[in-house]
Amino acid sequence: MSSPKPKTTQTMKPATAAKKLGILLSAAPAEFQEGVVSRSELNALQSTPPPWLADLRRNGPHPKHVVAAKLRVSVSGLIRNGITQPLTTAEIDALKAESPAWLEHERAVQAEVRKEAQRLKER
Structure with a gap:
């Protein structure tokens, strides 16, 4: 019998995450633009947005x-x-x-x- 494969974390490109968050990617911080975003990170950004995200959404x-x-x-x-x-x-x-x-x-x-x-x- 084979052992179950460990679950892989679902990730997305920054452009996809920015679209889901309703923000302009080029206005996001460099660390957001350059990395990948996991599903759990996206959920965390949506539920408790950091100050930079709240500011982008507002202004x-x-x-x-x-x-x-x-x-x-x-x-x-x-x-x-x-x-x-x-x-x-x-x-x-x-x-x-x-x-x-x-x-x-x-x-x-x-x-x-x-x-x-x-x-x-x-x-």
């Missing part, structure tokens, strides 16, 4: 998908309107306060897309 810079969610538009809508770089929370708040016409248009488009998706789901 940014944020990746496109987070910017889009905060503005209630799609990532495509951001790109169509020339926003291709990460934004900070202050920049996002300034856009919300300014409420340009393109933002209102993209929000309306996104609302229609969600409404259609819900309608199809209910069918």
Whole structure:
């Protein structure tokens, strides 16, 4: 009989971990960017974020998908309107306060897309 194999620790690349944490990898500390992240380390970061992670989540810079969610538009809508770089929370708040016409248009488009998706789901 063979003995059971020891469990291997599941690890992921820093880019994958950053995406799961909702942060921009290039804004994370060097030790996070250069290492690998185990599943247990990711769980620990999610449950009790260290100060650097809490600060990144609060102030940014944020990746496109987070910017889009905060503005209630799609990532495509951001790109169509020339926003291709990460934004900070202050920049996002300034856009919300300014409420340009393109933002209102993209929000309306996104609302229609969600409404259609819900309608199809209910069918």
